[in-house]
Amino acid sequence: MSLTAIGAAIAAFTGIGAGIGIGLATAKATDAVARQPEADGKIMKLLLLGCALAEATAIYGFVVAIMIILFS
Amino acid sequence: MLEVSLLNIGLTILNLLILYFVAKKFLFGRVDAVLVQRREEVESATKAAETAEQEALNTKKEYEDKIAHVDEEKEQILADIKKQGYAEYERIVSEARKKGDQIIVEAKHNAEVENERAKEVYAAQLTDMVIDAASKIAATKHSAADDMELYEKFINEAGANNE
Amino acid sequence: MKELLNELLMEDKTFLKVPFGSGYLEIYKSVVMTWIVIAFLFILILFLTRGFTVHNISKRQAAVESFVLWIRGVTGGMLGEEAIRYADYIGTVLIFIAFSNMVGLFGFTPATMDLNVTIALSIMSIILVEAAGIKKRGVKNWLKGFAQPMAVIAPMNVLELVIRPLSLCMRLFGNILGATVIMELIKFVMPVFFPALFSLYFDIFDGAIQAYVFVFLTSLYIKEAVE
Numbered sequence: 323m324s325l326t327a328i329g330a331a332i333a334a335f336t337g338i339g340a341g342i343g344i345g346l347a348t349a350k351a352t353d354a355v356a357r358q359p360e361a362d363g364k365i366m367k368l369l370l371l372g373c374a375l376a377e378a379t380a381i382y383g384f385v386v387a388i389m390i391i392l393f394s
Numbered sequence: 395m396l397e398v399s400l401l402n403i404g405l406t407i408l409n410l411l412i413l414y415f416v417a418k419k420f421l422f423g424r425v426d427a428v429l430v431q432r433r434e435e436v437e438s439a440t441k442a443a444e445t446a447e448q449e450a451l452n453t454k455k456e457y458e459d460k461i462a463h464v465d466e467e468k469e470q471i472l473a474d475i476k477k478q479g480y481a482e483y484e485r486i487v488s489e490a491r492k493k494g495d496q497i498i499v500e501a502k503h504n505a506e507v508e509n510e511r512a513k514e515v516y517a518a519q520l521t522d523m524v525i526d527a528a529s530k531i532a533a534t535k536h537s538a539a540d541d542m543e544l545y546e547k548f549i550n551e552a553g554a555n556n557e
Numbered sequence: 558m559k560e561l562l563n564e565l566l567m568e569d570k571t572f573l574k575v576p577f578g579s580g581y582l583e584i585y586k587s588v589v590m591t592w593i594v595i596a597f598l599f600i601l602i603l604f605l606t607r608g609f610t611v612h613n614i615s616k617r618q619a620a621v622e623s624f625v626l627w628i629r630g631v632t633g634g635m636l637g638e639e640a641i642r643y644a645d646y647i648g649t650v651l652i653f654i655a656f657s658n659m660v661g662l663f664g665f666t667p668a669t670m671d672l673n674v675t676i677a678l679s680i681m682s683i684i685l686v687e688a689a690g691i692k693k694r695g696v697k698n699w700l701k702g703f704a705q706p707m708a709v710i711a712p713m714n715v716l717e718l719v720i721r722p723l724s725l726c727m728r729l730f731g732n733i734l735g736a737t738v739i740m741e742l743i744k745f746v747m748p749v750f751f752p753a754l755f756s757l758y759f760d761i762f763d764g765a766i767q768a769y770v771f772v773f774l775t776s777l778y779i780k781e782a783v784e
Contacts, residue, residue, distance in 0.1 A: 370766065371769075371770065371773065374766050374767065374769075375770060378724065378727075378728040381727075381728060381731035381732055381735060382727060382731060384735055385727065385731045388562075388566070388738075389395070389396070391562075392395065392567060395567060395672075396672055397570070397672075397673075398672060398676065399585070399673060401582060401583070402583075402584065402587070402588050402673040402674075402677075403676055403680070404677075406587075406588060406591055406673060406674050406677035406678075407680065409588070409592065409595055410650070410653070410678070410681055412595065413595050413598065413649060414645075414649045416595075416598075416599050416602070417648075417649045417652075418645055418649075420599075420602045420603060421606060421621075422625065422645055424606045425606070425609070425621065425622055425625045427609075428611055428618075428622070429622070431611050432612075435611070
């Protein structure tokens with residue numbers, strides 16, 4: 323078993339952080355919409371923004387994994 | 395995959411700047427020109443409407459003032475005329491009074507003159523009568539009782555003549 | 558599968574070689590892609606804004622005007638009042654990145670899949686942010702701003718000058734790279750119906766969201782530097 327595979331697998335762990343972060347954000351967003359349903363447009367915009375920003379760290383892990391696979 | 399070449403970075407920056415200037419000139423420039431012109435037209439039309447409204451208000455106020463003044467003037471003219479009428483009336487009345495007074499005075503004067511003349515005429519008549527009586531008495535010799543009778547008859551005649 | 562990935566990612570990106578001096582100037586495909594996108598946008602703008610009148614506007618002109626006002630609303634809302642003069646540039650970058658991310662629909666490789674293009678975009682953004690800060694505050698105050706709120710975190714503030722554009726470019730690059738790789742894999746595995754369905758999410762939605770996030774973060778930095 324080559325170390326590149328293990329390295330790429332470890333690099334793919336960064337997805338955990340993104341999953342937890344986006345799950346928490348969505349939970350709070352649904353709470354806020356349940357509390358005040360007429361603000362749901364703004365809340366959805368903020369949620370999308372937060373998800374896109376939180377996804378960035380997972381993407382960093384993905385890029386690192388691809389680089390590991392392809393460059394050694 | 396990860397080659398970084400400065401040339402391409404520089405070319406891309408150049409491309410971005412070209413795109414920015416193209417968009418600014420053609421898209422934003424033209425749309426801005428139309429929007430600004432439209433806004434100016436709306437503003438000038440609003441301002442002209444406001445000025446016209448202000449002018450209309452001013453003219454209306456002028457006319458209202460003038461109408462109020464017309465009422466006042468009318469009152470004033472009426473008052474003047476009335477005053478003039480009163481003055482005339484006063485004048486006429488005072489003249490008439492004066493003339494009346496004058497006539498009365500004249501009449502009194504005339505009456506006095508008439509009175510004087512009547513008195514003179516009476517006095518002349520009396521003198522005539524006295525002369526007559528005296529001649530009559532001188533013509534007849536009478537006693538004292540006849541004289542008394544004659545005097546009474548004469549006084550009665552004079553009194554009857556004078557009545 | 559590995560050949561597919563290799564062919565996609567490790568391809569030679571040179572489009573044409575221009576002889577220059579004692580070597581070659583290599584112009585990448587992504588730069589040519591950028592040229593094509595710019596030419597397309599240019600022709601589109603020229604066609605859409607022809608014959609603008611002040612009154613009696615046609616439907617096309619009404620659509621273009623409302624589109625410009627909408628973009629100005631979006632970027633102006635993000636930038637705030639002091640930095641409203643940069644709304645034109647931010648709007649242009651937004652349109653450019655959104656278009657570039659979506660050419661994957663037509664079979665080309667997106668221009669932003671190349672690291673050089675995203676590095677160029679983030680360099681422009683960071684230069685704009687710092688220039689806005691210098692123009693608003695003056696050089697001395699801007700230098701002093703690195704030591705706020707405390708002098709202890711001055712190294713972190715200086716590092717932020719490098720970290721912010723790096724995160725911007727890596728985020729955009731990684732997202733578009735991931736989207737393209739997954740689209741290629743889907744096209745390889747199930748070529749019949751699913752690519753169209755998934756490209757609705759990966760190409761269009763993801764491309765638009767990433768463009769918006771890039772522009773939003775840049776305008777957030779500008780707003781923070783100007784106030």
